Amino acid sequence: MTDTAEHDDPVTHEGRGAPLRERRLAAHHRARRVFARFGFQQTLRERLALLEKAAAVHDLDQLSDVYGDGVVEALETKVAGLLGTEAAAFFPTGTMAQQVALRCWAGRTGNPAVALHALSHPEVHERNAFSELGGLRTLRLTSEPRLPTAAEVRDFEEPFGALMLELPLRDAGFVLPAWEELTEVVQAARDRDAVVHFDGARLWESTVHFGRPLSEIAGLADSVYVSFYKSLEAFGGAALAGPAELVEEAKAWRHRYGGMVFQQFPTALSALVGLERQLPRLPEYVAHARVVAAALREGFAAAGVPWARVHPEVPHTHDFQVWLPYEPDVLGEAAVRAAGETGVMLFGSAWDRGGPGLALTEVHVRAAGLEWTAEDVKAAVAEFVARLPEQVR
Incomplete structure (x- = not known):
């Protein structure tokens, strides 16, 4: 689309x-x-009425958040628990979260190349942000209306530091691979010494197809991005989840990218409501x-x-x-x-x-x-x- x-x-x-x-x-x-x-x-x-449910998910007598503390930290802890990761960082947008994640991984792997699908969100909808802002180079594994295969990852002719998988792949029809196919693709990347990042904007609803809990799905990757508004009906926002060391570095880059917002309690509360009511x-x-x-x-x-x-x-x-x-x-x-x-x-x-x-x-x-x-x-x-x-x- x-x-x-x-x-x-x-x-x-x-x-x-x-x-x-x-x-x-x-x-x-x-x-x-x-x-x-x-x-x-x-x-x-009608939209503001969503916050009428906020008292059921967070103590509204606490002080409001300032630059990412309070309710924002509570949301980060909640997401890390659901995904089974060491930590998570709140971001105002998924575009920012993924740029930061892949930039951090490039610094750690020493390779700025990111292997992904030609229909993935950064390739189609983000005005070349990876290359224009992050100094990253994207490599298109396939343009077929399905996720990349293990063979396409294993046999790709150029080295890459990270494999990015959009789960589900929206522009191909919200498609997912079989669980066995996904694990083989991840292993193929590992065999090439590449890290794996999941663009999981809509990962929340993938559990039925995979027949696995969220933590097991997210556990396949080195880092995961999730959205709070696409399925959870929050006002906006996203989270990057993964190892604590990576998340701390990501928070530094979040500040540099302008994502250190003074107060974010309406969005954070709406995300907590979404996790409680919609998930x-x-x-x-x-x-x-x-x-x-x-x-x-x-x-x-x-x-x-x-x-x-x-x-x-x-x-x-x-x-x-x-x-x-x-x-x-x-x-x-x-x-x-x-x-x-x-x-x-x-x-x-x-x-x-x-x-x-x-x-x-x-x-x-x-x-x-x-x-x-x-x-x-x-x-x-x-x-x-x-x-x-x-x-x-």
């Missing part, structure tokens, strides 16, 4: 200020039934995403659409892609019209061009999506297809 350098949400693909985008967001907000209601789609009043529900969302995906396939087949694809066919997480053989603006218009006329928004995210005559969108299943039965999904597909122009059906 295309995206902007500054934004990594599921609704930015049409570009800011686009009339279709504005109509889609308005239709989504008014719809009585959607698959997900993200925080950035809410009003400020335990992610397996439920993943399970229901598979119900939704199957119903979408059946619905498009029943509606007579000549070709449709849900990718992955069985979602690896609670997010997946839908591909259809129409132009993006045609599909976007049909989605907005169906939502406005029925109150049901089947596709809340933008449609992006996936090739000649093809478009794709992302489907995100969260708490609101649990209300949908398979029959609800099929009925919504029929309404959506009915609003496609006759000449393209």
Whole structure:
């Protein structure tokens, strides 16, 4: 999926200020039934209501944080415990966290080359930040819509100091490797004396696919980045977790990069709320995403659409892609019209061009999506297809 350098949400693909985008967001907000209601789609009043739950996760009679102490340190301790690492550091953004992590590893390994996937977030969405700011050099292991294989890591023709794996790989369809494949890839990197860093922005929801707890998954890597807003619905923020010595060095670089923010308690509290309220529900969302995906396939087949694809066919997480053989603006218009006329928004995210005559969108299943039965999904597909122009059906 295309995206902007500054934004990594599921609704930015049409570009800011686009009339279709504005109509889609308005239709989504008014719809009585959607698959997900993200925080950035809410009003400020609705968003601030999240902090009403903060008293259940932290002592609000403590002094507020100053430059990373107090509630920020409590969040760091919580994350390190969940991931099974010695320490963790809070960062205002994942972009900063990963630049710092890979910069620190380059200094320790003596090799500034980072092996990664061509579709990984730093390659696609961060304006060459690794090379422009960190003095790092990226090596693309593959551009296939899957994670790199052990053979691709083992046989790559250039040396590298670090292997970076995005789990799941969003732009390939939120895909994950099998557990055995992942362990083989990690071992292949170790055999080359490279460290392993996980871009785990969405690692929280990978436990169902892997059949392993978070600590075991994170334990494969030398360092891990996690996001607090992509699945946990916090206001923002990220954490870098790993060995205590690395984390202490990362905090020094965080200061140099401008990440030593005076007060961060709203974001830290929202992250603690997310860990308490959202994290335990992610397996439920993943399970229901598979119900939704199957119903979408059946619905498009029943509606007579000549070709449709849900990718992955069985979602690896609670997010997946839908591909259809129409132009993006045609599909976007049909989605907005169906939502406005029925109150049901089947596709809340933008449609992006996936090739000649093809478009794709992302489907995100969260708490609101649990209300949908398979029959609800099929009925919504029929309404959506009915609003496609006759000449393209």
